Amino acid sequence: MNYYLGVDVGSVSTDIVVIDDSETVVDKLYLKTAGRPVDAIKSGMALLKQHLGDIPISGVGTTGSGRQLADVVVGADVVKNEITSHGIAALKYCPKAKTVFEIGGQDSKIIILRDGIIVDFAMNTVCAAGTGSFLDRQASRMNIPIEEFGDRTLKSSMAVRIAGRCAVFAESDMIHKQQLGYSQDDIINGLCDALVRNYLSNVGKGKEILPPIVFQGGVAANKGMKAAFERELGYEIYVPAYYDVMGAIGAAMMAKTESGRKKSTNFYGFDMVDFDYTTKSFECSGCFNMCEIVEIYVNGNIGARWGGRCGKWSTGKNVAL
Numbered sequence: 001m002n003y004y005l006g007v008d009v010g011s012v013s014t015d016i017v018v019i020d021d022s023e024t025v026v027d028k029l030y031l032k033t034a035g036r037p038v039d040a041i042k043s044g045m046a047l048l049k050q051h052l053g054d055i056p057i058s059g060v061g062t063t064g065s066g067r068q069l070a071d072v073v074v075g076a077d078v079v080k081n082e083i084t085s086h087g088i089a090a091l092k093y094c095p096k097a098k099t100v101f102e103i104g105g106q107d108s109k110i111i112i113l114r115d116g117i118i119v120d121f122a123m124n125t126v127c128a129a130g131t132g133s134f135l136d137r138q139a140s141r142m143n144i145p146i147e148e149f150g151d152r153t154l155k156s157s158m159a160v161r162i163a164g165r166c167a168v169f170a171e172s173d174m175i176h177k178q179q180l181g182y183s184q185d186d187i188i189n190g191l192c193d194a195l196v197r198n199y200l201s202n203v204g205k206g207k208e209i210l211p212p213i214v215f216q217g218g219v220a221a222n223k224g225m226k227a228a229f230e231r232e233l234g235y236e237i238y239v240p241a242y243y244d245v246m247g248a249i250g251a252a253m254m255a256k257t258e259s260g261r262k263k264s265t266n267f268y269g270f271d272m273v274d275f276d277y278t279t280k281s282f283e284c285s286g287c288f289n290m291c292e293i294v295e296i297y298v299n300g301n302i303g304a305r306w307g308g309r310c311g312k313w314s315t316g317k318n319v320a321l
Contacts, residue, residue, distance in 0.1 A: 002058040004259065005267065006252030007041065007074060008085065008245065009033065009066030012105025012133065013218065014040035017248035018048060018055075023092065023256065027051050028245045030218075037066045041073050042273045049270045059259030060267045061085075061251030072296045072303040073277060075268040078251070078258045085250030087111045087118045090214040092253065093240040098210040101229065101237075102246070103199065103219035105132040110203045124203045132219045138174065138191060142184060153189040153224030160190035170194055192224040196232050211235040216246040275299055284308060 001020055008015040014037060016029040029044045061078045062070035063085040071079045082102075090100045091113065100111035112120035139146040160182050163173040170191070177187050200209075213235055219225055220243040229237050242249055259265060268275070278297040283290055293313045296303040305313045 002256075002259070003052075003055050004252045004256040005057050005060045005074070006085075006248035006250065006255060007044075007060070007062045007067075007070045007076075008064040008082070008247035008251060009037050009041065009062070009070045010064045010082075010104055010106070010247075013244075014044060014066075015064075015245040015248040016041075016044040016048065017242075017245050017252050018052065018057075019249065019252045019256065021256075023253060025242060025249065028242065028248070030244050033066075037069055038073055038277045038279075041070060045074070045270055046273045049273075054270055057265060057267045057269075059252075059255035059265050061253075061255035061258070063247050063251040068304070068306060069296065072298065073275075074272060075266040076255075077262065077266050078254045080251065080254055082247050083109065083111055083118065083121045083123075085247045085254070086216065087113060087121075087250070088253055089242075089246040089250035090216065090240070091116055092249070093242075094212050094214050094238055097212050097214045097238075099207075099213045101199070101213060101215045101220075102217040103132060103215075103225070104217045105136075108199055108203050108217075110199075110207055110209075112207055120207065122203050122205075122207065124199075132217070134170070135191070135195070135219065135222065138171065141171075142188075144184070144188075147221075149188055150221065150223030150225070152185045153192055153222075153227065156183075156185040156189035158186050158189070159193045159228075160186045162187070162190040162194040189224060189228075192222065192228040193232070195225065196228040200232065209233065213237050215239050216243045218244050220244070277303075281307070284313065286310075286312060 004019050006017040014031045014033045018026045020026055031040050031044050033040050060076045062076040063080050063082050067079050086102050090097050098113050102109040109123045160177050163169045215237045220239045226237050276299050280295045281292055284293050289309055291308045293307045295305050
């Protein structure tokens, strides 16, 4: 049996998945990045080795905002953006999917699929009002575990109207509604409605949203958000079993395809948890752009450089182990 590894490094979570030849998920990890992506990856790899032993990894794919860093850390065979990864994974679990909603901790995305092909997408990385971090903040402020948010909305008798265009205004409006005496359940329900309106009017603006609709990302765990989308759109929303690690699954699937082409892997092995990784940067003075060049050192050797506009320093991965 061959196994394939997918690593999705985001600002909030680092997701790691192992699939087999039949693309069945053998193991999955959802870890907090906590501003230390290298440590999160190393911790995840150590956990995988504890769970599965030193299994043969035939291909590795990385994705997410930290995909280039993950490539240098683990030795990837394919490095792809999160739109491609999430789209491929959505089609695996819902082959007829036409729309994908993906809401994570710091950003949100919409992916438009037609006949199994990604034809359009949009992302929102500017305002926190439509992301999971805003939900986390409000849950903490209301002293309610975020895991209970979804169930609390199902107990609500009405959705209080919350201004959801801006995270700051939404929070002020929630405080005002609390002072008026509305119940927490109704306020939480209204918050979910506000986030859905924000998402559809910003990320989904101008997009043809057709069913089947797949909802993935960490926020898909919130039953209130799923119900709010269904009320607003009038369509049933499908939440896959591995909604929280779909990007990593897509990366692992692409690694499997790439493995079939090249018959080998760049994976450094599970011993990479003992490697020393250091990040440095400098400002290139070669022209008026003054680009910041990022350098990744692995065991004291240059692993990769990137960040320049002209490609002068982008030598690609060059790890001497």
